[in-house]
Amino acid sequence: MQDRIYYFAMVPMVYAALAVLLFGIIGRTIRTVLAPRQQTTLQIFPAPRHPWLRALADTFLLPTVRTIRPVLWVFTMLFHGALVLLVIGHLELIGEIRALQIIPHQVFLGGGLVGLVLTVALFLFLFTRFKTPYREISVPEDYFLLLLLLLTVLSGSHMSWAKYLSPAGFDIAVPTYREYLSGLLALKPAVPMGIEASPHYVLVALHVFFANCFLMFLPFSKIMHTFFALPLNLLRRGGLHGARSTP
Amino acid sequence: MEPAVHHELLTRFDSRLNSAMRMYLDTCARCGVCIQSCHVYASMPELKYTAVHRAEVIRRLFKRYFKTQGRLWPSLGDSAELTDDMVDTIYQTAYSCTGCRRCMVHCPFGIDTQMIMSIAKLLLIAAGREPKVLSMLADMSIQKGKSTPETRANFAKAVEQLRDEVLIRWREAHGEKVVPLDMQDANILYVALAGKHSIVPAAAIMNAAGEKWSLSYYEAVNFGAFVGNPEKTRMIAQRIIDEAVRLKVREVSICECGTAYRVMRHMMGALPFRVTSFTEVIARYLREGRIALARNRIKGRITYHDPCQLGRNGGVIEEPRYIFSRMTDDFVELQPNRTENWCCGGGGGLVAVGEKDFRMRSARVKADQIRAAAPDIVSTACENCHSQLTDLVGHYQINASVRFLSDMVAESLQA
Numbered sequence: 001m002q003d004r005i006y007y008f009a010m011v012p013m014v015y016a017a018l019a020v021l022l023f024g025i026i027g028r029t030i031r032t033v034l035a036p037r038q039q040t041t042l043q044i045f046p047a048p049r050h051p052w053l054r055a056l057a058d059t060f061l062l063p064t065v066r067t068i069r070p071v072l073w074v075f076t077m078l079f080h081g082a083l084v085l086l087v088i089g090h091l092e093l094i095g096e097i098r099a100l101q102i103i104p105h106q107v108f109l110g111g112g113l114v115g116l117v118l119t120v121a122l123f124l125f126l127f128t129r130f131k132t133p134y135r136e137i138s139v140p141e142d143y144f145l146l147l148l149l150l151l152t153v154l155s156g157s158h159m160s161w162a163k164y165l166s167p168a169g170f171d172i173a174v175p176t177y178r179e180y181l182s183g184l185l186a187l188k189p190a191v192p193m194g195i196e197a198s199p200h201y202v203l204v205a206l207h208v209f210f211a212n213c214f215l216m217f218l219p220f221s222k223i224m225h226t227f228f229a230l231p232l233n234l235l236r237r238g239g240l241h242g243a244r245s246t247p
Numbered sequence: 248m249e250p251a252v253h254h255e256l257l258t259r260f261d262s263r264l265n266s267a268m269r270m271y272l273d274t275c276a277r278c279g280v281c282i283q284s285c286h287v288y289a290s291m292p293e294l295k296y297t298a299v300h301r302a303e304v305i306r307r308l309f310k311r312y313f314k315t316q317g318r319l320w321p322s323l324g325d326s327a328e329l330t331d332d333m334v335d336t337i338y339q340t341a342y343s344c345t346g347c348r349r350c351m352v353h354c355p356f357g358i359d360t361q362m363i364m365s366i367a368k369l370l371l372i373a374a375g376r377e378p379k380v381l382s383m384l385a386d387m388s389i390q391k392g393k394s395t396p397e398t399r400a401n402f403a404k405a406v407e408q409l410r411d412e413v414l415i416r417w418r419e420a421h422g423e424k425v426v427p428l429d430m431q432d433a434n435i436l437y438v439a440l441a442g443k444h445s446i447v448p449a450a451a452i453m454n455a456a457g458e459k460w461s462l463s464y465y466e467a468v469n470f471g472a473f474v475g476n477p478e479k480t481r482m483i484a485q486r487i488i489d490e491a492v493r494l495k496v497r498e499v500s501i502c503e504c505g506t507a508y509r510v511m512r513h514m515m516g517a518l519p520f521r522v523t524s525f526t527e528v529i530a531r532y533l534r535e536g537r538i539a540l541a542r543n544r545i546k547g548r549i550t551y552h553d554p555c556q557l558g559r560n561g562g563v564i565e566e567p568r569y570i571f572s573r574m575t576d577d578f579v580e581l582q583p584n585r586t587e588n589w590c591c592g593g594g595g596g597l598v599a600v601g602e603k604d605f606r607m608r609s610a611r612v613k614a615d616q617i618r619a620a621a622p623d624i625v626s627t628a629c630e631n632c633h634s635q636l637t638d639l640v641g642h643y644q645i646n647a648s649v650r651f652l653s654d655m656v657a658e659s660l661q662a
Contacts, residue, residue: 031269038267040514042359044352044586045562064353068280076278134279136294137303139325141316142277220316222277228270229356235267236357 006201009209010180011189017212024219029227043238051239058233072128079121082114089114093174094181107174112164115157122150145221148214155207159200172198248331252374256329257312259373263366264313271358272309275302281360284350286590287343290611296343298350298360304340305363308333334374341367341475342378343605345594347555352586364595368475378600381474388470389479392486402464403428409443409450416451416657426450429494430461435528436496436520438467438487438507440630445502448657449525455660456537463490463499467507468630472514473596484515491520500528503651505556505629506594512561524557526628529656530566533573540574540659547623548577551652552636553588554629567628567652574659579620589613591627593635606635607642614643628652 048054057063066073089108091097108114126146129138159172176194183190195204218224234240264272277299283289287296294300303325310317311326327333346361371377391398410425419425426446427433437453437460439445446462453460465486471479491499498521501508512522532538549571557563564585571578581588592610617625617640625640625647627633636649 028273032266032273035264035266035269038265039516042267042362043513043562044348044357044559046564046586047562058355058357062355065278065280065355068283068353069278072278072280133282133294133297134277137277137279137282137297137299139277139303140322141324144323220314222273222275225274225276225356228274232267232270232274232356232358236351236359 003196006205007191009205009212010191010195011184013212014184014208015189017215020216021218024216025224025227028219028224032228038235038240041238042235044236047238051234051237055230055233055237055239058237059229071124075121075124078117079125082117082121085109085114086118093177094185095178108160112157112160115153115160118153119150119157122146122153126150141221145214145217145223148210148217152207152210152214155203155210158203159207162200172200172204248329248334253329256370256373259369260308260312260366263369264309267359268362268366271302271363272306274356275299275306275358276356277303278355281350281354281358284353286345286347286349286592286612287609289589290592290609290613295339296609298344298354298358301340301344301367302358302360302363304336305366334370334376337367337370338376340364341371342595342597342600342602343609345555345590345592345597347590347594348560349555349587349590352559361595365475365477369477372474372476377474378596380601381470381596381599382476382479384599385470385474385476385479385483388466388468388483388486391465392482394464399464406446406462409447412443412447413450413454416448417455417660418662420454420457423454425454427461428464430459431494433459433461433494433496435460435498435500436463436487436491436494437461437500437502437525438463438465438511439502440468440504441466444651444654445630448651448653449502451657451660452529452532452538452653456532458532458537461494461496463487465490467501467504467511469507469510470596470599472506472510473599480510480514484510487511488515488518491518496520498523500525503628503630503633503653505554505561505631508563509556509561524561524563524566524628525653526557526563526566526570529653530569533570538656539661540570540656541661542573542659543575543577544659545575545624545655548579548621549575549624549626549655550579550581550617550620550622551584552581552591552617552625552627552632553585554627554632555588555590555594557629558588559586563628567626570652570656571626574655579622581616581620583616589616591632591635591639593631593638598631598634603638607638610635610639611643614639614645617647618643618645622647624655625649626652626655 062073062076065076088100092100092107128134129142172195176192179192180195195201281298285296285298307325307327308329310324311321311328316324317326341364344360344364346364348359348361351357351359406426406428413425435458437449439462469480469483471483500523501511502525508524551567551571589612591613592606597606625636627636633649633651640647640649
């Protein structure tokens with residue numbers, strides 16, 4: 001029974017999560033794109049000389065957050081930077097990406113540091129939510145997302161930390177993960193013996209389960225800011241056609 | 248709430264869900280960066296006066312009625328039902344926001360709270376709960392657009408009576424009318440407010456510049472925008488557009504009214520003439536050497552309040568500073584200023600609605616800002632701001648007068 005539950009999280013649920021994620025994001029994006037267009041400018045002045053550059057800077061450097069909430073800015077930048085590394089790390093777990101090996105590195109950069117940064121940042125975000133006035137502006141979704149992310153990151157990082165910190169080590173090697181993930185990708189899903197027989201199988205299954213939950217929830221949550229932040233900043237900077245001020 | 252009303256409100260809500268609005272409602276991370284942006288919160292630190300809370304009131308309805316999450320798991324996003332109590336909350340939310348968009352400057356995503364509040368105002372109209380005075384004033388403006396020849400003749404007579412007051416500021420050019428009306432092919436159609444304070448200085452300045460101009464029959468103020476009614480906003484602006492087209496003018500210059508300028512300049516789409524604020528026209532005359540100002544004729548330290556709809560929402564930011572650089576050696580900036588300037592607290596129709604007690608309490612931060620600059624004169628280029636600042640300096644016993652920029656320019660005109 002236990003194995004069946006683990007298998008469910010490791011295989012069918014992964015496909016279900018990816019389907020919900022993909023169709024959810026496409027659906028939300030289509031709905032937004034097909035909605036009537038904003039006909040007049042929503043710009044803030046003075047208009048920048050290069051609206052696109054300014055919007056990119058707003059989106060990726062968060063200048064106003066740096067000025068108004070510098071501590072939050074530091075952790076937000078670290079968090080998002082670590083997320084990028086995490087995505088790269090997981091892509092490298094599917095198969096070797098030679099372009100990324102220009103600078104030779106172990107799969108999962110940082111020796112557990114990326115997970116640590118994410119964990120610390122997530123705890124800060126969570127604790128901030130308990131503080132006035134942020135507590136009052138928070139809704140259950142905010143806590144739910146943070147907890148889901150924390151559980152995903154902690155269960156994932158534990159595997160990484162155990163590997164680096166304990167002489168007993170973490171006994172699931174990169175090739176085993178590659179066998180599992182590339183099997184999923186090739187629609188030949190199987191949980192390799194290296195994972196199934198590992199005493200840490202429960203952690204892997206839990207990590208995948210929480211990640212599945214997060215991916216399924218993503219399209220229906222505020223995490224859609226991943227896709228909307230740039231167009232919104234373009235609206236603010238006058239960089240979107242049709243929403244510009246007339247000359 | 249009656250089911251028919253409920254249905255109507257949701258239909259109106261849906262009508263505002265364009266792509267930008269959907270993204271505004273979908274994106275907030277509730278990071279709280281906007282909390283301190285609002286002058287109301289900075290003056291009265293209550294959660295209901297934060298931009299994030301205001302947007303969240305509408306966002307909760309959006310989740311409940313237009314999002315899968317709200318349908319399947321309403322408590323997760325604090326989704327809210329549209330009830331009579333909710334309409335009360337919407338009123339408090341919409342009419343404690345002046346639509347200054349300072350929060351939009353600070354939001355990492357650039358969420359436009361004023362735009363979200365346009366849903367709130369539309370719902371209030373549909374529920375018959377909007378401030379009736381605003382709707383009445385908007386209707387009066389529209390009615391004036393259908394004015395008969397008699398009312399036009401009466402207006403012409405009233406304008407004629409301003410002649411002597413204009414001549415105090417600037418001499419009469421030979422063969423030219425001091426305040427021309429119905430001037431075909433004029434360069435500028437000047438759109439004033441009701442009241443001679445909006446006509447006399449502008450007439451003197453344009454006459455001094457030797458401009459070929461015409462005064463509009465209509466007042467610039469757009470109460471349709473204040474009450475949040477898009478149809479009435481367009482109808483009110485359309486009267487002026489029709490007049491400008493009929494007279495074949497090259498430029499429509501809007502008097503010192505921030506909202507009227509923003510509506511005409513940025514919200515009416517492409518027009519067959521140029522739209523400027525009168526502040527831009529003055530700056531242009533100075534740059535082209537068409538008018539000259541007697542430096543320091545106006546004594547005392549002068550500061551300038553950037554009207555939100557003219558400055559950060561309209562783009563007229565450096566022109567007033569250029570004008571002051573030619574008028575006085577004793578100019579001091581408010582801190583913060585330009586895009587970051589604090590709202591005066593009178594926008595969004597609040598001055599017209601009254602609400603003086605709220606306006607005074609919610610603009611304490613503005614009073615502090617003025618007091619810190621220690622000016623003798625607070626100048627501005629917006630009627631709403633002028634009214635609010637006049638009330639404010641009185642209420643907080645600040646020893647400064649409040650003056651229109653155009654009035655100061657007219658007083659400083661040099662032959």
